[in-house]
Amino acid sequence: xxxxxxxxxxxxxxxxxxxxxxxxxxxxxxxxxxxxxxxxxxxxxxxxxxxxxxxxxxxxxxxxxxxxxxxxxxxxxxxxxxxxxxxxxxxxxxxxxxxxxxxxxxxxxxxxxxxxxxxxxxxxxxxxxxxxxxxxxxxxxxxxxxxxxxxxxxxxxxxxxxxxxxxxxxxxxxxxxxxxxxxxxxxxxxxxxxxxxxxxxxxxxxxxxxxxxxxxxxxxxxxxxxxxxxxxxxxxxxxxxxxxxxxxxxxxxxxxxxxxxx
Amino acid sequence: xxxxxxxxxxxxxxxxxxxxxxxxxxxxxxxxxxxxxxxxxxxxxxxxxxxxxxxxxxxxxxxxxxxxxxxxxxxxxxxxxxxxxxxxxxxxxxxxxxxxxxxxxxxxxxxxxxxxxxxxxxxxxxxxxxxxxxxxxxxxxxxxxxxxxxxxxxxxxxxxxxxxxxxxxxxxxxxxxxxxxxxxxxxxxxxxxxxxxxxxxxxxxxxxxxxxxxxxxxxxxxxxxxxxxxxxxxxxxxxxxxxxxxxxxxxxxxxxxxxxxxxxxxxxxxxxxxxxxxxxxxxxxxxxxxxxxxxxxxxxxxxxxxxxxxxxxxxxxxxxxxxxxxxxxxxxxxxxxxxxxxxxxxxxxxxxxxxxxxxxxxxxxxxxxxxxxxxxxxxxxxxxxxxxxxxxxxxxxxxxxxxxxxxxxxxxxxxxxxxxxxxxxxxxxxxxxxxxxxxxxxxxxxxxxxxxxxxxxxxxxxxxxxxxxxxxxxxxxxxxx
Amino acid sequence: xxxxxxxxxxxxxxxxxxxxxxxxxxxxxxxxxxxxxxxxxxxxxxxxxxxxxxxxxxxxxxxxxxxxxxxxxxxxxxxxxxxxxxxxxxxxxxxxxxxxxxxxxxxxxxxxxxxxxxxxxxxxxxxxxxxxxxxxxxxxxxxxxxxxxxxxxxxxxxxxxxxxxxxxxxxxxxxxxxxxxxxxxxxxxxxxxxxxxxxxxxxxx
Numbered sequence: 001x002x003x004x005x006x007x008x009x010x011x012x013x014x015x016x017x018x019x020x021x022x023x024x025x026x027x028x029x030x031x032x033x034x035x036x037x038x039x040x041x042x043x044x045x046x047x048x049x050x051x052x053x054x055x056x057x058x059x060x061x062x063x064x065x066x067x068x069x070x071x072x073x074x075x076x077x078x079x080x081x082x083x084x085x086x087x088x089x090x091x092x093x094x095x096x097x098x099x100x101x102x103x104x105x106x107x108x109x110x111x112x113x114x115x116x117x118x119x120x121x122x123x124x125x126x127x128x129x130x131x132x133x134x135x136x137x138x139x140x141x142x143x144x145x146x147x148x149x150x151x152x153x154x155x156x157x158x159x160x161x162x163x164x165x166x167x168x169x170x171x172x173x174x175x176x177x178x179x180x181x182x183x184x185x186x187x188x189x190x191x192x193x194x195x196x197x198x199x200x201x202x203x204x205x206x207x208x209x210x211x212x213x214x215x216x217x218x219x220x221x222x223x224x225x226x227x228x229x230x231x232x233x234x235x236x237x238x239x240x241x242x243x244x245x246x247x248x249x250x251x252x253x254x255x256x257x258x259x260x261x262x
Numbered sequence: 263x264x265x266x267x268x269x270x271x272x273x274x275x276x277x278x279x280x281x282x283x284x285x286x287x288x289x290x291x292x293x294x295x296x297x298x299x300x301x302x303x304x305x306x307x308x309x310x311x312x313x314x315x316x317x318x319x320x321x322x323x324x325x326x327x328x329x330x331x332x333x334x335x336x337x338x339x340x341x342x343x344x345x346x347x348x349x350x351x352x353x354x355x356x357x358x359x360x361x362x363x364x365x366x367x368x369x370x371x372x373x374x375x376x377x378x379x380x381x382x383x384x385x386x387x388x389x390x391x392x393x394x395x396x397x398x399x400x401x402x403x404x405x406x407x408x409x410x411x412x413x414x415x416x417x418x419x420x421x422x423x424x425x426x427x428x429x430x431x432x433x434x435x436x437x438x439x440x441x442x443x444x445x446x447x448x449x450x451x452x453x454x455x456x457x458x459x460x461x462x463x464x465x466x467x468x469x470x471x472x473x474x475x476x477x478x479x480x481x482x483x484x485x486x487x488x489x490x491x492x493x494x495x496x497x498x499x500x501x502x503x504x505x506x507x508x509x510x511x512x513x514x515x516x517x518x519x520x521x522x523x524x525x526x527x528x529x530x531x532x533x534x535x536x537x538x539x540x541x542x543x544x545x546x547x548x549x550x551x552x553x554x555x556x557x558x559x560x561x562x563x564x565x566x567x568x569x570x571x572x573x574x575x576x577x578x579x580x581x582x583x584x585x586x587x588x589x590x591x592x593x594x595x596x597x598x599x600x601x602x603x604x605x606x607x608x609x610x611x612x613x614x615x616x617x618x619x620x621x622x623x624x625x626x627x628x629x630x631x632x633x634x635x636x637x638x639x640x641x642x643x644x645x646x647x648x649x650x651x652x653x654x655x656x657x658x659x660x661x662x663x664x665x666x667x668x669x670x671x672x673x674x675x676x677x678x679x680x681x682x683x684x685x686x687x688x689x690x691x692x693x694x695x696x697x698x699x700x701x702x703x704x705x706x707x708x709x710x711x712x713x714x715x716x717x718x719x720x721x722x723x724x725x726x727x728x729x730x731x732x733x734x735x736x737x738x739x740x741x742x743x
Numbered sequence: 744x745x746x747x748x749x750x751x752x753x754x755x756x757x758x759x760x761x762x763x764x765x766x767x768x769x770x771x772x773x774x775x776x777x778x779x780x781x782x783x784x785x786x787x788x789x790x791x792x793x794x795x796x797x798x799x800x801x802x803x804x805x806x807x808x809x810x811x812x813x814x815x816x817x818x819x820x821x822x823x824x825x826x827x828x829x830x831x832x833x834x835x836x837x838x839x840x841x842x843x844x845x846x847x848x849x850x851x852x853x854x855x856x857x858x859x860x861x862x863x864x865x866x867x868x869x870x871x872x873x874x875x876x877x878x879x880x881x882x883x884x885x886x887x888x889x890x891x892x893x894x895x896x897x898x899x900x901x902x903x904x905x906x907x908x909x910x911x912x913x914x915x916x917x918x919x920x921x922x923x924x925x926x927x928x929x930x931x932x933x934x935x936x937x938x939x940x941x942x943x944x945x946x947x948x
Contacts, residue, residue, distance in 0.1 A: 014729050016679070020689055021722045023729035030737070042733045047685040053676050055633050057655025057664070061676035068680045152634035180296070184591040188632030193714035194668075195629050197275075200718040201282055201595045202632070234719035237704065294919040309852075311887065344901060402925055403916035421916055429917055450920035458925060465926075466837065482901045492912035492927025495870045498904065499860075500833070517896055521889040525853070535762060535853040536888065539927065540907035551828070552860040552867065553904045 008132065009039040011073065013082040013091075013122065016048035017226045022247070025226060029083055029125060029249035035256055036133045045072045051090040054098065055189045063101035066091075067111065070099055073121070074114045080121045081128045083249065085154025085224045092119040093157055124154060126224050126248045130163040135170045135255075142254035143220055145174040146246070147213035149206065149232070151225035152184050164224050164248050171255035176218040178209040187231040203235040210243055220244035222251050264619035265565020266354045268385050270413075270602035274625050281596035287415065287423035291597055294419055295588040299640075301533020302585065312529055315522045320644050322519035323579035326480075326511075330570060333480045333513045334561060340483035344545035346557040357562045358389040361472070361505055364558055368503050370395055370469040374461075376487065376494040377401035378474025379417060379582060380509050380562060382604045386472070397472075398464045400493040402457050409436055415598035416606070418531055418584040423597055429453055436460065461493070471497035471554065475508035476581065477523055478559070480515045484544040485559060488527055488537045498543050504554035506543070510561050511578035523581065530642040531583035565617035574616055574650055579643040580609055586637035586647060592630050601626060608637035612650045624663055627654035671711045686730065693724045755851040755884040756935060762854030766910025767923060769932035780814045782934060783876075787818035787841070790874040790930040795819040796840030799868045801826035802878055803845035805938050815843070826865050833867060842868025842875045842928070848883040848891050849933070853909055856933060857891055860904040869908060875928040877908065881937050 010033065014026045033040050050065030069091065073080055082088035095115040100108040123131075146168070154160050165175045186192065186202025210221050210232075220243055223229050233245045270277060281287065306312060326333055338348040349364075351357035365373065373395055375381065387397045387408075399408040403420035407413065409432040414420030421429070430448040433456050437444040440463065445456040473494055477486040485506045487494040498504055514520055528537040547553035569575055587593050587607030598606035603614040603623050611630050614623030637647040658664050678684040699707045705721040707713070715721060727735070760770050769789050771782045798820045800811060812823045824835045836842065845864070847857040856877045860866045869875050885891045888907070895905065912927030923929035 016685075019729040020692070020724050023725045023727060023732050026729035027732060030733075040737075042737065044730060044733065044738070045682040047679045047682060050676065050679075053672050055652065055655075056668070056672055057628070057652065057657075057659045058669075058672040058676065059656045059659070061672050064676050064680045152632075152636070156635040156639050182589075182636065183594075184632045184634035184636065186591065186632060188634070190711065191632050192719075193712055196714035196717050196719075197278060197282060198592055198595055198629075199632070202591050203719075205595075230721065231719065234715070234721050237720040238718060290919055294915070297919065311852075315889075344903070400926065401916070402914045406916065419916060419919070422919070424917075426918055450917040450922050453917055454914060454922040454925055461926065462837075466833070482896055484901060490912070491914050491925040492870060493925070495866065495906060496926055499866055499870060517892065518889075521892045524888060524892070534766075534909075536855055536907065536909040538766070538908065538910045538913055540855075540909070542905040542907075543903060544901040544905075545903040547903055548861065551862055551903060552865045557903075 009041060009078045010081045010128065011076065011078055012040055012042045013046065013080050013087065014042065015082070015084045015087050015226065017230065018083050021230060022226055025083060025247040025249055028247070028253040029081070032129070032249055032252045032256060033081070041078070043072050049087045049090045051087060052189045054090065054094060055191070059098065060102050063098050066095050066098045066115070070095065070111070070114050070118050073118045077121060079123050079128060080118070081125050082122055083125050083247070084226060085124045085151045085158055085160060086227060088122050088124045089153035089157035091122045095119055124158060124160060124163070124224060126164040126167050127160055129167045129252065141257045142171065142173055142251050145176060145217045146220055146222040146251065147176045147178050147210050147218035149178060149185060149221055149223040149228055150181065151223060151228050154224060155182065164222070167248065168222065168251060171252070173251065173255065174217070176213040176216050178206070178213055180205070180209060185228045185232055187228045189227070192231050199231070200235060203232055206232060207236055207241065214243065220246060222246045222248060224248045263352065263565065263568055264621065265563070265617045267383055267603055267614060267618050267622045269622040270599070272602070274600070274602070274629050277600040277602050278596050278629070281600040284423060284597065286425045287597045288595065290422045291416065291594055294416070294422060295594055298418070298532050298584070298588045302530055303533070305529055305533045305535060309535070312525060316526055316642050318522040319519070319526055319642070320579065322514050322522060323643055324576070326514050327570060327575055327578045329515070330510060330513065330567065333515055334510055337478060337480040337483065337513055337561070340480065341545070341559055344483050346483065346545050346559060349558065349560045351560060351562045351564070354384045354564045357384050357507065357560055357564065358386055360560050361386055361507065362389055362393050364503070364505055365390060365395060365470055366393060368470065368556070370503065372464065372468045373397045373470045373472055374400050374464055374468040374497050374501060375472040376474070376489060376497045377404050377420070378472070378507060379604060380474050380507050381472060382414065383564065384507070384562070386507070398461070398468070400461050400465065400497065401489070402454065402491060405457060405461065406432060413599065413604070416584065416587060417582055423599065426450065426453065433457070465496040465500055468501045470503040470505065471501040472505050472507060473497055475506050475512050476527060477514055477520055478508050478512045479517055479520045480513055482517050482544055484520070484542050486520060486524065487541040487543070488539070490538045492539050494541050495539055498541055498554070499552055502555045504543070504556070505558045505560060507560045507562060509566060510563055511566050511580070526642050527581050527583040530585040530640070531588070569616060573653060574612070576643070576645045577609070577612055577616060577650065579645055580613070581643060583642060585640040585642060589636040589640045591632060591634060591636065596630070601630065608647045608651070609645070612647055612654065615654060620661065620663065624658065627651045627658065668711065689724060689728055696723055752881055752884065755886055756881055758851035758886070759849060759854055759884055759935070762852060763933055764854070766854055768854065768910055769930070771932060771934045773934055773936040776809070779809060780817065783814050784818050786876050786932045786934055790876065790932055791819070791840060793819065794840060795821050797822035797824065797835070797838055798841045798843060799824045799826065799832065799835050799839045799872070800843035801845060801864050801868070802843070803880065805880060806845070806878065806936070811843070826863060826868070828862055828865065832865055836867040836871035839868070839872040840874060842872040844868050844875070844877055846877050846879050846883070848885055848894065849879045850888050850891050850907070851884055851886050853888055855888065855907045855909040858906045858908065859902045861902065866904060866906055869906065870927050873924060873928055874930040876932045876934060878934050878936060881935050
């Protein structure tokens, strides 16, 4: 893949889940971008967007994390490429009103403005790739056919629907739509822990849909949100199922590998 | 003033597990809600005018809520001028007493009802039965659950949790008591035929009809009723007394407002352009006309007014179409009974604690929502359901309605992760501590908040080299390339 | 030659037909007065087969001069009762196999028919019998529910009881299976008719 207009610089927003549990997804994203000639920066003070805490109702606590995020990312104006649609939605849609929670009256306007500015630079990974990179002629070693799971926040809060399928199809990967694709997989942040029974029932429904897509040729599951994937993969592993799951970045990296190995 | 809602006092996990283990209900709900949602998608396609009508309807509902007191006064004046009688009940208890007295004064012995969520909310049937009246629900689904002595599991499909065999068994007992031949078979058609014959007896014998109201138009004094079965037409045409029990939030100011809204419940709830029967009643019958001799409208507050002027005000725009239930992943899994409230699904999650000031359903915002935003997308009245659910979670934290251990966990979590050093330290700690929970490189358990995850799922371990560490080693200062 | 007005009315007829049939309603058309008996017979056969029984009916003024009782008897009606508020209409309707009524107006884009109760026009024939035929003048077709409803609050104030019928009585309350004919009629038909004045005289002939 190549960037459209010469060298570009982006800042990577890796997310805490990828950082801690699947760092290879972050590496894949870096490799995809760098191979396309993009300069990747990683502001290493970043931690977590705070969505877990926010969705659980702990607004003040989430505001602390939101302000940290804004302070890490506010000084520059290069695109912030987020490796999660859900976390991107959090920054874009919740931060402007969240960051001012617990801030002295005189500082609210500047925090809100900073949050809006940061939000304005945030782009979900596949969306950025779809807009700025064009596929190169490299032969694909990625799975030929995958089922796509679109995270709910990416679908409904960011309103982003086409991009993951678009960037994957460009590399000749066939995308199978899941039955009830617009239904939540049941992850829901800490909902997966506090309401594990419902969360698991929803996960099982999604896994049944994946198995059905498998009968139509899907070889695994791909998503732009690692939270959903960890939940589904963890459930499948516990049930002795072994469908592979991929973050979009991982599939793209595979797709860009020359055939016959690394 | 907060209202009162009936509550299923069994704890959430009991109600939830009843739902999760009820295969019939889950199957029926899954296919029903899917059919409704798909129907909705299709019915709006190529019907752009209804999108404009929907938006005008939203404005009409918002305006009405903003002028609730004034509209209530005017509605009463109009209905009275047309020969009707009006009543206003601040509480559920008042509403029950008003309806009971109307019935007692008229010597009523048999009441037929068309479906009304509000009368479920008021537990009106119980009140009338206690005064010696027989009360018969005439919506087929409502009739089934009345026979089973249960409550509705979906506002549009109250008996979605019952299968044909169960319904036939209920009808056989009922047939015996009513001296009617039992259902010929257990297919839906035979069962429906039985109910038709059975309820006809009651319609013809009833002294009083009770309905809810989908909308109530101030300028014309009209109560609008929408059904597919036609039972509301019996209830409004046959008994000599009619009582419409209407929430104050059902008021819309003008007849034109009604024209924008009238298709919305069916369009959004079941994917039809209009339900089979739309009945508009504006007063008692004229000298030779048809309809009730006496027409009463009982306006009920029961906590609704307390939402006016709060961030939750838009909740009063709900038209009970059921669209949010149909798309809610949690509702589809656990069904309506799990909510322990008359109102289930996303609107129930929001409305139940709000109307009762957290007395009923305080757990719902936390337990019955994955924050997937499907309800917000589905709501034709643009009610900010996902936003309200998050707001209610925050409200619970503020009111100390959350577990202390959870408060501690989330406090520690955000405190530690607000600095890069704290974040890194906590991951290093987790990496050390996780060793006792590892099996073949995967986490099988964890303590505290995270424990729930591991009851049904595994988790990759905290990586030996996190992304931060990988970056520092491979791309960090001095290490780049 | 079709007049522009007639052309736009024909568009509404087609639209009405699509949506009325969508709900499972039957539709018939009377273009000239002499075909009434034949069309009525068709409608009867479609709804009731060769079943006989009693009928309760009322029609709009524009077709009141026609010989309804006679025609209905020829279709198979054993007894025909015109709506009469002084009579015991409730038990008449309870026994009837068919209700035949006129209508106020009908909505093309939803396939709905409006009925308004007054002294000469009861709604019970639309509720109680197992089958219902509605006579709708093409002159009274409107495109939207809004257009129809806007005609209502007239100079005489609000009629106490108005009903829009949009298909047969139906339910899906038992395991989501659609069944028609719960409390109201399971079989419904509309006979659309052109009145003199809506079409040119040559078209009527």
